[in-house]
Amino acid sequence: MKEWLVDGVLFDVDDTLVDTRGAFARALDAVRERYLPDAGPERLDEMLHQWRSDPGGWYRRYTRGETDHRTQRRHRAALLHETFGGEPVTEEFFDEWDDLFWGTFEKSWIPFDDAAPALAAAREAGLRVGVVTNASVELQERKLASVGLSGLPVLVGVDTLGFGKPDPRVFTEGARRLGTDPARTAYVGDEPAVDAAAARDAGLLGVWLARRGVRKRLHETEDHEAMRASGVAVITGLEELPAALGGGREHTVARA
């Protein structure tokens, strides 16, 4: 008999279940082609890195409840244009810009191949599953439905409590809504600090999904051993999740 370490699993959405990085790459490439004539295709990776690492801290302000979704995006668009040689992003121009950017982004959502099997495996093992995310509940429900993962409840979004991860209350509220003890609940996400370490600090089992072959955001650790030593489980694909949670295989990653 395998002994599961948890009764429930909470999942991050972006870059965990859905290839959001890929969708942003397609959206930024559309922006590059239309609005950034001096930036060749070879600069797309740099653009994507800036977008995801959020050097202006605008998305982090949004997750602290200090600004709205559109405003944070407009500031990031302005920084992108400053860096890569586009026209200034005025309020008026941003409407047009965002139609292209956000429109392309939404059309580009695709799930990771290992997402649906991981959810099925967790359910089959009798674990409860749900989502805790730093985007709005409405957006994530729409995103999950569009990639065929609509059976997964979005329990906590950034608009649920008015702030997001890494605040520990976000994770404990997720467990409360899932109906599981935080100590018997895993949180699985791609960001080592905001997801795995923050969940661990909130009393959950933090699982860092360090996807194989994915370039990390600026300032993010890539040190799997140091993360394991700090008390989080580290997996490189969602097919490793059952083993990390104590089931599936004899070899398990114990909690520190």
Ligand SMILES: [Mg+2]
């Ligand atoms: Mg994520």
